[in-house]
Amino acid sequence: MCVRNNDLVVILGNHENNEFYVSISILLKKIGLKTQMLVLDVNNLFFSKLLELKPLIVLFTPSDFSKIQNVYNEFGIIQGFLECHNIKYSGSGSIASILGSSKYLSKVLFRSLGLKTPKCIFVRKNQVPPKYYKVVEELGKNIIIKPNSLGDSVGVSIIRDEFDYLLCIDVLKQKYNGDFLLEELIDNNKIEYTTGIFERKNEVIQLPICKTTTFTDFFSYESKKIGLNKKEFISHDDEDIHKEMQRIAYLLHKEFNCKNFSRTDFLVDKERNIYVLEINLLPGLQPNSIFPQLCEKEKISYDEILFSLVEV
Structure with a gap:
């Protein structure tokens, strides 16, 4: 049986010096709860660390998560992992995520x-993007390009001609290496x-x-x-x-x-x-x-x- 560490709140994020982490640590200390930042890593080490800590609850640091290019966040895998191990967490469940x-x-x-939502063309990261004239026929001349799974407008650009189109796709693939959307500009x-x-x-x-x-x-x-x-x-x-x-x-x-x-x-x-x-x-x-x-x-x-x- 998994014995919970009933006074420990684990916060998943990147660093301990953001305002959210500082604020919630001070607040929870007042009611007798300890906090610990667990840094996300690409080597999966935080999964085993979570099981070792057995926290009362896991909180996500939203401002960090929106910038993390991490498959675990993008597809709800962290939430699914926590559900499988009966660890409570804040925010929406794995399917919603x-x-x-x-x-x-x-x-x-x-x-x-x-x-209504702006029309779009979905392009997978390993897919050959459609020709520019085909995109214009479907979406119009002014187009937005954006990563499929990043927030805070990270990687978003306006495309106004074929040169922009080719350049933005090249930058997006090199910098973010993920699926992206071509979207009509409202x-x-x-x-x-x-x-x-x-x-x-x-x-x-x-x-x-x-x-x-x-x-x-x-x-x-x-x-x-x-x-x-x-x-x-x-x-x-x-x-x-x-x-x-x-x-x-x-x-x-x-x-x-x-x-x-x-x-x-x-x-x-x-x-x-x-x-x-x-x-x-x-x-x-x-x-x-x-x-x-x-x-x-x-x-x-x-x-x-x-x-x-x-x-x-």
Whole structure:
């Protein structure tokens, strides 16, 4: 029988000096729980270490996971491993993680629910990409290219001609070595809307909307990290389009079988059609990330968010 280390919380991530790890360590210490960072590695050593530690619960560090090119996170294998060994963990389960970590699989589910999402072509890493003129015929001249399984707009670029197309594919294959999407560029793409769901015990809380405008060509990794975007929070708005976004976010949270929280991102074109971009099952939880700011607008403190992770 596996005897649990009932006062140890293991946090999976990259390093101990991020704000999420520091904040949750201080908070859990107040209620008598110890924390230990377990660094993810490509040699599988953290799997055996998890079994050795036998923690009370495992927490994921969202800001680290979105950047890790690691097959275990991309396909829900870590979550599946924890389930097999009856180790509790925060966030959504293995099946939800498989769906949510793949932009392409997410789009398949969006469409099955009758939701609009930008048209795309899915290209596997070992597949020969389609000819540029074929892509233009299907998606239009202005195209977005993005890795299938990375967050934070990492590796995302705009393609405007054949030279861009060939260059971006070459860079993507060399730098990220994974599947990728070619996606139509929706007009009015400089404004993005975000809302989310937060679960507190048996309560499901619908969060307000954040409208983000970028001052660059599109929402790149750089624009998000160096503050080239303007945020505006919309609380309890009566406008139908905002209510519809919240309805969709709640629907997707349920259909993906999310746990703890989820964040959904949208675009709205000039005809006011709503397009679902993606659902994020591990939204950033640094204090300055959008999700904690959305919670703050609903009077949910940062400490409450962190406590909710260990309540499972």
